[in-house]
Amino acid sequence: MTETTVILVLVVVTALGFDFTNGFHDTANAMATSIATKALRPKTAVALSGVLNLIGAFLSVEVALTVSNAVVKIQNSDGTPKEALTADGGEALLLIILAGLIGGIVWNLLTWLLGLPSSSSHALFGGLIGATVAGLGWAGVNWNGDGSKLDGVVGKVILPAVLSPVIAGVVAAVGTWLIYRITVGVAKRFTENGFRWGQIGSASLVSLAHGTNDAQKTMGVITLALIAAGDWTDTKNIPFWVKASCALAIALGTYLGGWRIIRTLGKGLVEIAPPQGLAAESSSAAVILASSHLGFALSTTHVATGSILGSGVGKPGAQVRWRVAGRMVTAWLITLPAAGVVGALMWYLGDLIGGLAGAIAIFVVLLACAAGMYLRSRRTPVDHNNVNEEWDATTADTPREPAGTGV
Amino acid sequence: MSNLGFALEGAWKVLLAGLLLGAGLPALFALGIRSLAWGAGGDAEVSHARPNPLGTVLGYALFAIVILGVLLGITFIVASGFGKTISFDHIYPTIVDK
Numbered sequence: 001m002t003e004t005t006v007i008l009v010l011v012v013v014t015a016l017g018f019d020f021t022n023g024f025h026d027t028a029n030a031m032a033t034s035i036a037t038k039a040l041r042p043k044t045a046v047a048l049s050g051v052l053n054l055i056g057a058f059l060s061v062e063v064a065l066t067v068s069n070a071v072v073k074i075q076n077s078d079g080t081p082k083e084a085l086t087a088d089g090g091e092a093l094l095l096i097i098l099a100g101l102i103g104g105i106v107w108n109l110l111t112w113l114l115g116l117p118s119s120s121s122h123a124l125f126g127g128l129i130g131a132t133v134a135g136l137g138w139a140g141v142n143w144n145g146d147g148s149k150l151d152g153v154v155g156k157v158i159l160p161a162v163l164s165p166v167i168a169g170v171v172a173a174v175g176t177w178l179i180y181r182i183t184v185g186v187a188k189r190f191t192e193n194g195f196r197w198g199q200i201g202s203a204s205l206v207s208l209a210h211g212t213n214d215a216q217k218t219m220g221v222i223t224l225a226l227i228a229a230g231d232w233t234d235t236k237n238i239p240f241w242v243k244a245s246c247a248l249a250i251a252l253g254t255y256l257g258g259w260r261i262i263r264t265l266g267k268g269l270v271e272i273a274p275p276q277g278l279a280a281e282s283s284s285a286a287v288i289l290a291s292s293h294l295g296f297a298l299s300t301t302h303v304a305t306g307s308i309l310g311s312g313v314g315k316p317g318a319q320v321r322w323r324v325a326g327r328m329v330t331a332w333l334i335t336l337p338a339a340g341v342v343g344a345l346m347w348y349l350g351d352l353i354g355g356l357a358g359a360i361a362i363f364v365v366l367l368a369c370a371a372g373m374y375l376r377s378r379r380t381p382v383d384h385n386n387v388n389e390e391w392d393a394t395t396a397d398t399p400r401e402p403a404g405t406g407v
Numbered sequence: 408m409s410n411l412g413f414a415l416e417g418a419w420k421v422l423l424a425g426l427l428l429g430a431g432l433p434a435l436f437a438l439g440i441r442s443l444a445w446g447a448g449g450d451a452e453v454s455h456a457r458p459n460p461l462g463t464v465l466g467y468a469l470f471a472i473v474i475l476g477v478l479l480g481i482t483f484i485v486a487s488g489f490g491k492t493i494s495f496d497h498i499y500p501t502i503v504d505k
Contacts, residue, residue: 059485144410150417155410163418167425175430182437186444190451194440198433198473205480212484279433286429287421289480292487294424296417 003356004089008229010363011094012222014101016249017366019218021108022120023053023253026214028262029117029284029304030206033277035387036266039196042257042384048200049207050255056211057247065235067220070156070297071125072132073140074224079235081228090228095350096131097225098359102366103127103343107335109373115260115268115382116331119299124217125157126339133340134347153336156297161332164298165306168287172307175279176314183275195274202281207254209288210300215250219243259382265305267391268324270312279314280307302332321391432476439469 030052031045040048065079074093075081085093104120104127111118132140145151150159183191222242226232232239266272272280284300284307291298305328312320346365350358444451446462479500483493486502494503 056484059489150410150413152410155413159410159414163414164421167418167422168429170422171425171429174426175433178430178434179437182434183441185453186441187451187453190444190447191440194443195436198436201477202433205477205484208481209484212487275437278436279430282433283425283429285480286427286432287425289483290421290424290428291417293483293492294417294420296414296421 002089004091004094004229005231006356007091007094007098007359008225008231010359011098011101011225014098014105014363014366015218015222015225016245017370018101018105018108018124019215019246019249020253020256021105021112022124022214022218023050023250024256024258025108025112025117025120025253025261026210026300027254027257028265029300030203030210030281031257032262032266032304033272033280033308034196034199034203035262036272037196037199037274037277038388039199039274039277042259042262042387045203046255046257046384048204050251052204052207053211053215053254054247054251056208056213057215057250058243059208059212065220065223065238067217068128068224069142070151071142071153072128073136073142074132079224079227081224086228086230090225090230091355092135093228094225095347095359096135097128097221097228099131099134099346099350099362100124100128100343101221102346102362103130103339103341105366106342106369107339109370111331111335112258112260113373113377114331115264116328117261117265117301117305118328118331118335119161119301120214121217121299122157122161122332122335123339124221125153126336127343129153129336130340130343130345131347134344135351150296157336160291160296160298161302164287164291165302165309168283168303168306169310169313171287172280172283172310173314174310175283176276176311177316179275179279180315192274195278199274199277199281202278202285205285206281206288206300206304209285209292211247211250213288213292213300215246218249219246222246257384259384259387260377263382263387263391264324264328265308267388268321269305269308270318270320272308272311273315276311276315276318280304280311283307283310428476428480432473435469436473439466439473442466442469 031049034040035042035045069075081093104123107123129141142152144154219238219242223238284304287303312318346362350362353361442462443466448456448458491502493500
């Protein structure tokens with residue numbers, strides 16, 4: 001095996017690792033409400049979501065090879081890597097991708113540890129931007145596009161992140177308000193049962209859409225790395241094993257369930273009743289599908305959070321924990337730069353050591369960070385058994401529980 | 408046009424579609440549940456009115472509309488996976504190339 005091949009293997013493994021964190025980070029987007037209202041048992045919910053993500057990932061036949069083009073200039077418009085970056089056998093490009101992926105994973109794990117639903121796509125883009133700035137300078141980043149369409153970091157990442165939670169929130173608030181108005185006079189037990197079914201249906205739709213959207217990004221990144229290393233040339237198709245492994249990674253991640261984040265979204269923001277759950281998930285599904293129809297890139301996480309907040313605003317007399325929401329918004333704001341800083345640091349470290357040793361070194365740093373955060377999480381475990389415990393009571397009993405400190 | 412212009416142009420369309428499908432369909436679903444309760448009568452309603460079969464029929468008709476909406480969503484997800492999209496040019500949805 002050549003040096004490049006070993007680095008390529010590291011990139012593929014890291015990319016699948018990112019896909020896995022993407023899965024468990026985003027289980028909450030679809031299933032937090034169904035778990036909180038007990039429409040589904042926690043384990044059933046994550047299993048359903050995992051299967052739908054798997055199906056969704058296999059459904060994405062279209063190639064998302066140019067995924068990085070929205071934010072960084074490391075690819076030509078047909079998806080092939082820039083020639084300057086592949087001159088030395090592709091190692092320059094592989095190092096940027098590897099460092100960027102590590103930035104994304106580290107940030108995803110940290111926000112998971114804190115129970116904050118931050119956007120996985122922002123983490124990936126942030127990491128790639130940071131690594132590109134470190135490797136190619138500021139000019140390597142596509143900040144604003146060329147003015148002909150919604151493009152660049154501003155157009156594809158920042159503006160949608162500001163607008164999408166507001167849109168989803170308005171839709172969910174209107175939906176919730178309508179539902180409560182319409183069902184006045186119907187016995188509570190009768191409505192709750194009906195709405196649970198509606199909620200499961202709409203949450204399933206969100207899971208399916210997530211699988212098609214998010215797994216594609218990792219497939220694109222891996223294929224880009226394969227092309228850079230000279231192991232693949234077709235820009236119209238991706239290798240089947242890439243598709244299968246990405247689909248499996250995101251589905252397994254989803255099944256594992258990011259219980260800390262599920263807890264924050266399902267119990268922390270709003271006390272969700274089944275009608276609100278239905279309104280929130282329908283709003284998420286509609287906004288996600290409408291945006292992807294109109295080519296308006298957005299993050300599932302931002303939409304889901306906006307919807308859940310909206311369902312709290314729309315129900316008369318419901319309590320919304322704005323401090324928890326504030327913490328989330330803060331996390332969103334720093335996701336991109338923070339993942340970028342990690343990505344840049346990893347690139348500098350890898351470049352300093354150089355070659356294969358550099359790539360192995362930053363991979364080891366990633367493993368150390370991941371292990372450290374996993375061990376830290378064991379001190380205050382959140383799993384399917386305690387995911388639905390009362391939010392405020394937990395704060396009183398275990399004041400060090402990070403997910404509860406914002407209350 | 409600047410990025411902000413493009414974003415706002417996309418945003419109001421998403422908002423419109425979102426309100427129609429994301430708030431409209433749940434409202435129809437709620438109407439369906441209300442109709443079923445009207446059909447079931449008795450304990451299903453706070454007023455304990457007598458059952459009315461018309462409510463049951465109406466309820467299932469409303470659910471059918473909601474299910475059509477959901478099927479449209481699934482069709483869109485599957486179609487976009489194959490590089491297709493749904494066109495509303497002829498009012499009723501048709502699958503076309505992206």
